[in-house]
Amino acid sequence: MIRVLVADDQAAVRDGFAALVDAQQTMYVVGRAATGRESVDLARRTSPDVILMDIRMPKLDGIEATRIICTDPALQRTRVLVLTTFDLDEYVYAALRAGASGFLLKDTPRAELLHAVEVIAGGEALLAPSITRRLIAEFASRRDPQHPSPQLAELTDRERDILLLVARGLSNAEIAGRLVISPLTAKSHVRNILRKLDCHDRAGLVALAYENGLISPGDQP
Incomplete structure (x- = not known):
């Protein structure tokens, strides 16, 4: 069973998402939060397993709440799915860099939202890579890539290759097929890359790759 926490300052939205989740046989709601601070405490x-996180909430916004949750060692298995009204939202980009696993629009069809929860809970693939990469590319293009992150120097050549494939939206299975290695080896490499680059999830790796000029909008998988 997938354990879900719903965080939104609007009661109708919060209750609607909670009712949708509780109606499923494979997931259930463990809590509802009206503020960012409540989401952290809960x-x-x-x-x-998954937190449906609104961005604009009182007392502590969704960005800071996401950062606190994603850097808490006791919550290392918890994944954050950001819900927003706008698909090109500067705050969403900040949340992804804070450790969120991906984002969806609040008017996303129910079946798509439920599938997203399952994907995020599985921890395998970046949610909606075409949309998420477009968002990351939009805001990363405003940064100066002349000063790459020093952690990149810690990567081996193979890890750097895998980072580029992750940034292009490939899953572990697809990376394994591309590099002729086992899915378990690919997963192990991704885990090491996440540790070396101090990223909570694959979305953080995508953002870092764009910010450092390792990949550009329009690059093909």
């Missing part, structure tokens, strides 16, 4: 008490 996450620490309930250890959810």
